[in-house]
Amino acid sequence: MQRLNGGAKLVSAVVLSGAVLLAAETRKEFHFTVGARPTVSVTNQYGSVSVKPATANQVTVTAILRSDKVEIDKGQSGNRVDLLSHLLDGANAENGRVDYELAVPSDASVILSSTSGPLRAEGLHGDVTLEGANTNVDVREISDAHVHVKTLNGPITLTNIRDGHVEITSVSGNITLHSVSGPHVQVNSNSGWIRYDGDFGYGGEYYLSSHTGDIDATAPQDASIDITARSVRGKVENDFPLQPKHTPFVVKAGSAFAGTMNRAASSVKLFSFSGKIHLKKR
Amino acid sequence: MTGARKPQGDGLSEAEAIERAKQGDAEAFEVLYNLHKRRVYSLCLRMTANTAEAEDLSQEAFLQLFRKIGTFRGESAFSTWLHRMAVNVVLMRLRKKGLSVVPLEETMETDEESPKKEPGAQDPSLAGAVDRLELQRAVEALPPGYRTIFVLHDIEGFEHNEIADMVGCSIGNSKSQLHKARMKLRDSLRTSRAAKAEKP
Amino acid sequence: MTCAEFQQVLPEMLEGDRNTEHAAHLASCSACSDLISDLKAISEAARQLRALDEPSPRVWNSLEIELRREGLIRQPQREPALVPSRARRPWAWMVPVAAVLLVGFGIIVYQRGSDQQAEMAKNQAPVAPAVAVLPASNVSPSHRSDDDRQLLEAVGTRSPETRAQYAVDLNHVNAYIQDAEQSAQSDPNDEDAQQSLLNAYDQRAMLYQMALDRSLP
Numbered sequence: 255m256q257r258l259n260g261g262a263k264l265v266s267a268v269v270l271s272g273a274v275l276l277a278a279e280t281r282k283e284f285h286f287t288v289g290a291r292p293t294v295s296v297t298n299q300y301g302s303v304s305v306k307p308a309t310a311n312q313v314t315v316t317a318i319l320r321s322d323k324v325e326i327d328k329g330q331s332g333n334r335v336d337l338l339s340h341l342l343d344g345a346n347a348e349n350g351r352v353d354y355e356l357a358v359p360s361d362a363s364v365i366l367s368s369t370s371g372p373l374r375a376e377g378l379h380g381d382v383t384l385e386g387a388n389t390n391v392d393v394r395e396i397s398d399a400h401v402h403v404k405t406l407n408g409p410i411t412l413t414n415i416r417d418g419h420v421e422i423t424s425v426s427g428n429i430t431l432h433s434v435s436g437p438h439v440q441v442n443s444n445s446g447w448i449r450y451d452g453d454f455g456y457g458g459e460y461y462l463s464s465h466t467g468d469i470d471a472t473a474p475q476d477a478s479i480d481i482t483a484r485s486v487r488g489k490v491e492n493d494f495p496l497q498p499k500h501t502p503f504v505v506k507a508g509s510a511f512a513g514t515m516n517r518a519a520s521s522v523k524l525f526s527f528s529g530k531i532h533l534k535k536r
Numbered sequence: 537m538t539g540a541r542k543p544q545g546d547g548l549s550e551a552e553a554i555e556r557a558k559q560g561d562a563e564a565f566e567v568l569y570n571l572h573k574r575r576v577y578s579l580c581l582r583m584t585a586n587t588a589e590a591e592d593l594s595q596e597a598f599l600q601l602f603r604k605i606g607t608f609r610g611e612s613a614f615s616t617w618l619h620r621m622a623v624n625v626v627l628m629r630l631r632k633k634g635l636s637v638v639p640l641e642e643t644m645e646t647d648e649e650s651p652k653k654e655p656g657a658q659d660p661s662l663a664g665a666v667d668r669l670e671l672q673r674a675v676e677a678l679p680p681g682y683r684t685i686f687v688l689h690d691i692e693g694f695e696h697n698e699i700a701d702m703v704g705c706s707i708g709n710s711k712s713q714l715h716k717a718r719m720k721l722r723d724s725l726r727t728s729r730a731a732k733a734e735k736p
Numbered sequence: 737m738t739c740a741e742f743q744q745v746l747p748e749m750l751e752g753d754r755n756t757e758h759a760a761h762l763a764s765c766s767a768c769s770d771l772i773s774d775l776k777a778i779s780e781a782a783r784q785l786r787a788l789d790e791p792s793p794r795v796w797n798s799l800e801i802e803l804r805r806e807g808l809i810r811q812p813q814r815e816p817a818l819v820p821s822r823a824r825r826p827w828a829w830m831v832p833v834a835a836v837l838l839v840g841f842g843i844i845v846y847q848r849g850s851d852q853q854a855e856m857a858k859n860q861a862p863v864a865p866a867v868a869v870l871p872a873s874n875v876s877p878s879h880r881s882d883d884d885r886q887l888l889e890a891v892g893t894r895s896p897e898t899r900a901q902y903a904v905d906l907n908h909v910n911a912y913i914q915d916a917e918q919s920a921q922s923d924p925n926d927e928d929a930q931q932s933l934l935n936a937y938d939q940r941a942m943l944y945q946m947a948l949d950r951s952l953p
Contacts, residue, residue: 559810560807560808560809560810561809562800562803562804565800565803565808565809566796566800569796569799573790573791573795573796574787574788574789574790574791575786575787577789577790577791577795578785578787578788578789579786581789587792590789590791591791591792591794591795594791594795595795595798595799595802598799599799599802599803602803602808603806603808605808661770661773661774662770662773662774662777662778663770663773665777666774666777666778666780666781668781668784668785668788671778671782671784672785672788675782675785686782690779690782691782691783691786692786693783693786711747711751712747714747715746715747715750718775718778718779719775721778722771722774722775722778725774725778726774
C-alpha cells in the first residue's frame with residue numbers, strides 16, 4: 255500500500271509538472287497582409303528568430319512563449335510589420351524566452367535582433383539586418399540585397415549570397431563565408447577567425463580584416479582578383495602564382511604579399527594585426 | 537536586455553509626426569525618416585550609381601529638410617517638398633563634381649558610342665517585358681546627363697516642365713534626351729539579353 | 737512612311753501625338769511596333785525602381801546624431817509606454833557617450849587630414865566633418881577607461897555573467913584600438929592602420945550600442 259501510494263504520488267507529480275509546463279508555454283500565430291517589398295522587424299530578448307520565404311503576400315509568425323513573463327507587442331504600419339518581445343517583471347533568460355518562426359514574402363527586408371538566441375534567414379532577396387550580443391547567425395540563399403550582421407560573440411555563417419552588399423562586424427565570433435559574392439563584402443573581426451571559400455565574384459570589393467583572428471581565403475584557380483594581404487605581426491602564406499603589380503604596397507616575404515590573378519576584376523584585401531593569413535587553392 | 541523598443545511609427549500619422557518633429561520629438565523624426573527613406577535613398581542611388589554617395593546625399597537631404605521643418609505649413613505635400621529637396625541636393629553634388637546634369641542640346645550631336653542600328657536588326661526584341669534588375673543595371677550604366685532625365689521623368693514621375701526648371705534646360709531638350717535615354721536603355725537591355733541567350 | 741521617318745517623329749508620337757499615317761506604318765512594320773512596345777515596357781518598369789532600395793541603418797544613425805548635435809531633437813529618447821517603469825534604462829547617459837565616441841573619433845580622422853580619410857570616416861562611422869569643434873580628447877585612453885567602467889557597472893546590474901562577457905569584449909576592442917593607434921602613429925601614411933582604427937572604433941561603437949540596446953534602426 256505504502257509503495258503504491260509512493261508510485262501514485264510520483265505519477266501525479268509528473269503529470270502535474272507536465273501540466274504546469276504545458277500551461278506556461280504558449281504558441282501564438284499571427285498573420286499580416288503586406289504589399290510588395292515589405293519590412294519585417296523582430297526584436298527578441300532571449301530565444302531564436304528564423305525567417306523563411308513564402309510565396310503569398312503574407313507574413314506569418316509563429317511564436318513559442320516560454321512563460322507568461324513575456325509578451326509580444328506587434329504592430330503593422332503600412333508595409334512594415336514590427337514584433338517585439340516584451341519582458342515583464344521577474345523575467346529571466348529562461349522564462350523570458352520566445353522562439354519565432356516567420357514566413358515572409360521573398361522580397362521582404364528583415365531586421366532581426368536577439369540578445370542571446372540564434373538568428374537565421376534564408377531564401378530572400380530583400381535586405382537582411384541581424385544583430386545580437388551572444389548570437390549564432392546563419393544566413394543563406396540571399397540575392398541582390400544588403401546583408402548586415404553585427405554581433406559581439408557567436409559564430410556567423412553566410413552561405414550562397416549572390417550580388418550581396420555584405421557588412422559583418424563581430425568582436426569574437428568566428429565568421430564563415432561560403433560562396434559569398436557581390437559588389438561589396440566587408441568583414442570586420444577582432445579575435446574571431448574569418449574563413450572565406452568562394453570565387454570572389456567579378457568586379458567586387460572584398461575586405462576581410464581582423465585584430466588577432468586568422469584569415470583563410472580559399473579560391474579556385476580561375477578567380478579574377480587583385481589581392482593585397484598583410485599581417486603586421488602574423489604570417490602570411492599564398493598558394494597561388496600571382497602576377498606582380500605596380501603598387502606602392504610594400505611586399506615583405508612572410509608578412510605581406512600582393513598581386514593579380516586572371517583579369518583582376520575583383521579587389522581583395524586581407525589584413526590582420528597578429529592573425530595568420532593564408533590564401534589557399536581550392 | 538530588458539530595455540524594450542516600441543515598434544516605430546506605431547499609430548503616428550505623417551501630419552502628427554510633422555507637428556511633433558517641430559517640437560523636437562526624436563521619435564517623430566524617425567517616423568518621417570522611415571516613411572520616406574527608401575524613396576529618397578533610391579532616388580540618390582539611381583542618380584549617382586554609388587552606394588556611399590547615395591547614403592551621404594540621403595542624409596544631407598533629410599538634414600536640410602529637418603532644419604526647415606519649422607517652416608512647413610502643410611499646404612503642399614510633405615513628400616513633394618522632400619523629393620524636390622533631394623533632387624536639388626543631388627544635382628548640386630553632381631555639379632560640384634563637374635558632372636553634366638544638363639544633357640547636351642541635341643543639335644549636331646553625333647552618337648559615336650552607339651552607332652544607329654536598324655530596328656530589330658540583330659538583338660532580340662524585349663517582347664514588352666523588362667526585368668527590374670536588368671533595368672536597374674542599365675540605368676546605372678547610362679551617362680550622367682541621360683540618367684538624370686530618365687530618373688526624374690520615368691522613375692520619379694516629374695513632368696518635363698518641372699525637370700527643365702530643376703535641371704536648367706529647355707523642355708524640348710528634356711523630352712528629346714528622355715527619348716535618347718530610353719533608346720540607349722533598350723539597346724543595352726537587348727545586348728545583355730542576347731549575351732545571356734548565348735550562354736548555355 | 738519609312739522606318740527612319742517614323743523614328744524621327746517617335747518622341748512626339750509617344751507623347752500621344754499620333755495620326756493615321758503613323759498608325760498605318762505601325763500596323764505594317766513589326767520592327768517599329770516592337771520598338772514602341774519596348775520603349776513603353778522600359779518606361780513602365782522604371783516605376784518599379786522607385787523606392788526600391790533600403791538605405792543602410794547607418795544613415796539614420798548619423799542623421800540622429802547630427803539632429804541631436806544641432807538641437808533639432810530636443811529631448812531624450814522616449815520610453816515606450818508599454819514597458820513597465822522598472823525597465824527604464826539606468827544607462828541612458830551612454831547615448832551621448834556613444835555619440836561622442838563616434839563624433840570624437842571622426843575628429844581624429846578629420847584632423848589627420850586628407851579628403852580620402854574624411855570620406856572613409858563618413859562611410860564607416862556616423863560622422864560629419866562639420867563637428868570638428870568638439871575636442872578630440874573625448875576618446876583619450878583615460879576617458880575610455882572611465883566610460884568603460886560606467887558601462888560595466890550598468891550592464892553588471894543585469895547579471896555578473898553579462899558584465900564578465902562585456903569586460904572580455906571591451907578588452908579585445910581596446911587592445912585593437914591601441915594596436916591600430918600605435919601603427920597609425922608610427923607611420924601616418926599607413927592606410928591599413930588608419931582603416932583598422934576605423935574598424936576598431938566601429939567595434940567599440942557597436943559594443944556600446946548593444947549595451948544600450950538601441951542599435952537597430
